[in-house]
Amino acid sequence: MSDAIIPALPRPAPPRRLGHAGFWLAAAAAAAILILALRGMGSEYAYFAATFVLQYVVLATAWNILGGYAGYVNFGAAAFFAAGAYTTVAVGKAFGLGLLPCIGIAAMVGGALGLGTGILTLRLRGAYFAIATLCLSVVLQTFIVNWSYVGGSRGAYILRPRDVPFGFDSYGGYLCAVVLVLAAAAIAIARSIEVSRLGLGLAALRDDEAAAEAAGVPTLRLKLIATSISGAMMAVAGAPLPYLGSYIEPTSAFGLSYAVNAIAMPLIGGTASWAGPLIGAVLLSSLQQAATVTISSAANLLIVGVVLVVFVCVAPRGIIGLFRRRR
Amino acid sequence: MSDVVLRAHAVGKRFGGFTALSGIDLEVRAGERLGLIGPNGSGKSTFTNCLAGAFPSHDGSFTFKDAPLAGLKPHQRARQGLARTFQLPRPFRGLTVAENVRVPLSFGGRGAATMESAMACLESVDLAGKAHRMPKELTQVELRRLELARATALQPELLIVDEAMAGLSHTEVDQILALLFRLNEGGTTIIMIEHVMRAVTEFSQRLAVLVAGRKIADGPPADVLALPAVEEAYLGR
Numbered sequence: 001m002s003d004a005i006i007p008a009l010p011r012p013a014p015p016r017r018l019g020h021a022g023f024w025l026a027a028a029a030a031a032a033i034l035i036l037a038l039r040g041m042g043s044e045y046a047y048f049a050a051t052f053v054l055q056y057v058v059l060a061t062a063w064n065i066l067g068g069y070a071g072y073v074n075f076g077a078a079a080f081f082a083a084g085a086y087t088t089v090a091v092g093k094a095f096g097l098g099l100l101p102c103i104g105i106a107a108m109v110g111g112a113l114g115l116g117t118g119i120l121t122l123r124l125r126g127a128y129f130a131i132a133t134l135c136l137s138v139v140l141q142t143f144i145v146n147w148s149y150v151g152g153s154r155g156a157y158i159l160r161p162r163d164v165p166f167g168f169d170s171y172g173g174y175l176c177a178v179v180l181v182l183a184a185a186a187i188a189i190a191r192s193i194e195v196s197r198l199g200l201g202l203a204a205l206r207d208d209e210a211a212a213e214a215a216g217v218p219t220l221r222l223k224l225i226a227t228s229i230s231g232a233m234m235a236v237a238g239a240p241l242p243y244l245g246s247y248i249e250p251t252s253a254f255g256l257s258y259a260v261n262a263i264a265m266p267l268i269g270g271t272a273s274w275a276g277p278l279i280g281a282v283l284l285s286s287l288q289q290a291a292t293v294t295i296s297s298a299a300n301l302l303i304v305g306v307v308l309v310v311f312v313c314v315a316p317r318g319i320i321g322l323f324r325r326r327r
Numbered sequence: 328m329s330d331v332v333l334r335a336h337a338v339g340k341r342f343g344g345f346t347a348l349s350g351i352d353l354e355v356r357a358g359e360r361l362g363l364i365g366p367n368g369s370g371k372s373t374f375t376n377c378l379a380g381a382f383p384s385h386d387g388s389f390t391f392k393d394a395p396l397a398g399l400k401p402h403q404r405a406r407q408g409l410a411r412t413f414q415l416p417r418p419f420r421g422l423t424v425a426e427n428v429r430v431p432l433s434f435g436g437r438g439a440a441t442m443e444s445a446m447a448c449l450e451s452v453d454l455a456g457k458a459h460r461m462p463k464e465l466t467q468v469e470l471r472r473l474e475l476a477r478a479t480a481l482q483p484e485l486l487i488v489d490e491a492m493a494g495l496s497h498t499e500v501d502q503i504l505a506l507l508f509r510l511n512e513g514g515t516t517i518i519m520i521e522h523v524m525r526a527v528t529e530f531s532q533r534l535a536v537l538v539a540g541r542k543i544a545d546g547p548p549a550d551v552l553a554l555p556a557v558e559e560a561y562l563g564r
Contacts, residue, residue, distance in 0.1 A: 197433050197434075197440070200422075200426065200429060200430055200433055201430070201433070201434060203419065203421055203422055203426075204419045204422070204430045206421065207418075207419040207420050207421050207422070208417045208418075208419060208420075210381060210401075210413075210417070211413065211417040211418075211419065211477075212402075212419070212430065213380075213381070213400065213401035213402045213405070214379060214381075214401055214402075214405055214410070214411055214413075214478075215402075215405060215430045215431040215434060215435070215477055215480075215481070216402050216405040216406050216430075216431050216434035216435040216436065216481060217402055217430060217434045218400075218402050218434070219402070220400075272421065
C-alpha cells in the first residue's frame with residue numbers, strides 16, 4: 001500500500017511473514033536434517049526420545065488450535081490421544097493394516113469425536129466446557145476398559161513388523177520419521193489456520209464471542225471446525241503410540257500426563273502462535289525425558305507443574321509473549 | 328421495496344417474571360436518524376439485543392428490508408446489513424486495530440477483506456494512524472471510533488449506536504456526532520440510543536421514548552420532549 005493512498009503511520013507495518021510454500025519447504029528441510037542427524041547417531045534410544053518429543057509437538061499443536069486460537073480449554077486431550085492409539089489397535093487387529101492407514105483412520109475417528117464433542121458442548125464456555133471435555137475422557141476410558149476386543153483393562157500387545165519399510169535401519173527409525181512428518185504437517189496446518197480467515201475468526205471469538213457474532217462471524221460453525229481439526233490431530237498424535245511401546249493399556253493411554261502436557265506445553269510456549277506449542281513441547285518433553293533417564297519417571301508431572309507455575313507468574317503469554325512487544 | 332427499512336411489530340421480551348419489553352411497534356425509514364431514549368432499565372438495550380439477534384424476543388416480530396428476521400442468528404443479521412455497536416466498547420483485544428476491522432470485512436460478505444479496505448474504514452473514523460496498535464493502547468474515544476469502524480465495515484443499511492457518547496467529553500461527543508452525520512449522509516440509517524440529550528436532540532430527526540419496556544412517545548424531538556409523560560419519566564413528578 002502506498003503512502004499516497006494511506007497517511008503515514010506512526011509505527012512501521014508488521015514484518016512480512018514467510019509465504020505458505022516457503023514455510024512448507026523450511027519445515028520439510030528441518031525434518032530431513034533431523035532425520036539424517038538421528039540416523040547418524042544410530043541409537044535406538046535417540047529415535048525413541050525424538051519420537052516421544054515429536055509426539056508431544058503434534059499433541060500440543062493440535063490442542064492449541066481449539067485451546068489457543070479459539071480460547072476453548074480442552075481438558076480431554078487424553079481422550080482424543082487414546083482414541084487415536086486404540087484406533088490403531090482395533091483397526092490393526094480387525095484388518096491387519098499397518099501404521100500409515102491406521103493414522104489416516106485415527107484422524108477420521110478423532111475428527112468425528114471432535115465434531116460430536118463440539119455439537120454437544122460448544123454452547124458451554126469456560127469452566128463448564130473444560131469439565132465437559134474432562135467427562136469425555138472418563139466416558140471413553142470406561143468404554144475402552146470394558147471393550148475386550150482391544151484388550152480391555154488388561155491392555156494389548158502390538159508387535160512391530162519385522163520388515164522395516166523404505167530402507168530405514170530399524171522400525172524405531174521409521175516410526176520416528178513418520179512422527180516427524182506428522183509434526184511438520186501439524187505445524188504447517190496450525191500455521192495455515194493462524195494466517196487464514198478461519199484463524200482471524202477464531203481469534204475474534206476467543207476475545208469476545210458476542211462481538212464476533214455482531215461482526216458477522218459464524219462462531220458456532222468455526223468452533224465446530226476447530227474441534228474437528230483439533231480432535232483429528234490429537235488422535236493422529238496418539239495413533240503411533242502402540243508401536244512406540246509395543247504395549248498399551250487404558251490407564252497409561254488416558255494418563256493425566258497427556259492431558260496436562262497438552263495444556264501446559266502451549267501455555268509455556270505461548271498460545272497465540274504456532275511456534276508456542278512447538279517451543280513448549282520441545283522444551284518440556286525434553287526436560288521430562290531427561291528427568292526420566294536421570295532421576296525417575298515419577299518426577300515428570302512434578303517438573304511440568306513447577307515449570308507451569310513459574311511461567312504463569314513470570315510469562316503469562318509464554319515464551320513467545322516475552323519476545324513480542326506489542327502482544 | 329418500501330422506504331421502511333425496519334419494522335418492529337408488537338415486540339415483547341421477558342426475563343423470567345420480569346417484562347423488559349411489551350408491545351413495541353416501531354418503523355424506521357431508509358436514511359432516517361432515529362433517537363431511542365428512555366431512563367435506565369427502560370428496555371433500550373434489550374430492544375437492541377432482540378433486534379440484533381443476541382436475545383430471542385418472546386412476542387412480535389422484526390422485519391428488515393421487507394424480510395422477517397425471525398430465526399436468523401446475529402451473524403446472519405449482520406451479513407444482511409444490520410450492524411450494531413456495544414454500550415461498552417468490545418474490541419478484539421488480541422488483534423490489532425486493523426485486524427479488528429478485517430474481521431467484519433472478512434466475514435460480513437459485503438466487501439473486499441483487503442488491508443486497503445480495512446485502512447479505508449479506519450480512515451473514515453480517523454484511526455488510520457493507529458492501524459497497527461493494539462486496542463489497549465487506544466483512548467476511550469478511539470475505542471468508540473473502533474466500534475464504529477467495525478460496524479461500518481459491514482456496510483450496513485441500518486446501524487444501531489448504543490450509548491456511544493457515554494463518558495465522553497464535550498469535544499469527544501462532537502467528534503462522534505460528526506462521524507455519525509457523515510455515515511448518515513452516506514446513506515446509512517442510524518438508530519441512536521443515548522443518554523446525552525444534547526447529542527440525541529442535535530442528531531435525531533425523530534425520537535422514540537421507552538419507559539418500563541413500553542413505547543410512550545414517537546415523533547419530532549421538540550414535540551416529544553415537551554410531552555408531560557416524557558418529562559415525568561426523566562425527572563419524576
